[in-house]
Amino acid sequence: MNTPESITHSCVIYALRCLINMNIPLNQGCLTPCHIFIPKNTILNPSDFVAVCGSTISGQRVTDVILKCFNICAASQGCANSFGWGRGGKDPYTGKVSPGFATGEAIGGGVGAMENYNGASVCNVHCTNTKTTDIEILETRTPILITKWCIRRGSGGDGRWKGGDGATREIEARVPLRVSILSERRIYKPYGIKGGSPGARGENYWYRLQSDGNYIVTKMGGKEIIQIKAGDRVQINTPGGGGYGSRTDK
Incomplete structure (x- = not known):
């Protein structure tokens, strides 16, 4: 931090x-x-x-705090959901360097609502002003499949103006990979203001493929590095934005 x-x-x-x-x-x-x-x-x-x-975490949270001080905007997703995968590199124990690759992306989430504004969905906000890499590029250049990429419906906070929804991004490994996630707001929800409801907290999951074709699901923390096998999936559900105002306000 x-x-x-x-x-x-x-x-x-x-x-x-x-x-x-x-x-x-x-x-x-x-x-x-x-x-x-x-x-x-x-x-x-x-x-x-x-x-x-x-800036990927602290910058997001500092910006939310400043805007909250002016009581003008509910909390946005609060992080960049920095999601990465790769293989090879330097072994931290032996020092041996193996050929490989690494890639990463920032996944958008919900934007906090404001007066006369319903927050945007699946959007990188504040200091993480980036776009997500096209699926075709990732699947061509790295050994993964994108098995789910959609709006996380209903994750935005309710209110007179609703917070934006987060996203669901899921990859499937085609070879053994090292996967990392650096994320926030997996415990505390993005707050709403002036009577608005908070957005949904983010959730990270590891689906481990079994010999019978089923998966064992493990909930991951906000900051993890894991070693996954071919056929395993990792799913990142990003937070929604907070809502603004009560529905009963006139």
Whole structure:
């Protein structure tokens, strides 16, 4: 979760440009009126002696917090759902390097609702402004099949304006692979505001193929690295966005 101080500065600039109805240039001058104080040796301003994660998780959460302070937007999915797979590389125990590959993607989720706005579904928000790789590219260049790629219907929070739905992304390995997931909001739901309901929390599953053709399903944590066999599947269900306002509001 540790992230460089510059990530928080970027989130402040981003939030200002979202909140102010002006064409603000994207430069350091945006922060001249702002006084940003981040205590040292904290998650958002770590020492030089710890590992950092970068923007894929902390940047999403910082942006949600800033927008919540202005009471303007419900929580979005809150992470990039960084999903990756590959094989080979350096063995951490023997030091031996084997040929292989690695690939990764950021999977979209639900966007938090706002006044007069139902959140978008399956969208990378805030600092994770990327598109998902085409299925044909992944299946051609890596030994996997995309067995499910759809909107996770009903995962957005209810309210006068509804939060966006998350996504379901499932892959099947054609050879043994190392699979990783770096995700958030697998325990706490993306919150709604002003009476809106929270979005659904994310869920990660490992389907292990058995000799009789059935699967044993294992629920994965938010941050995992696993070794899967050919025929196994991994399913990532991303969080929905929070809802805005109560349905009874007028």
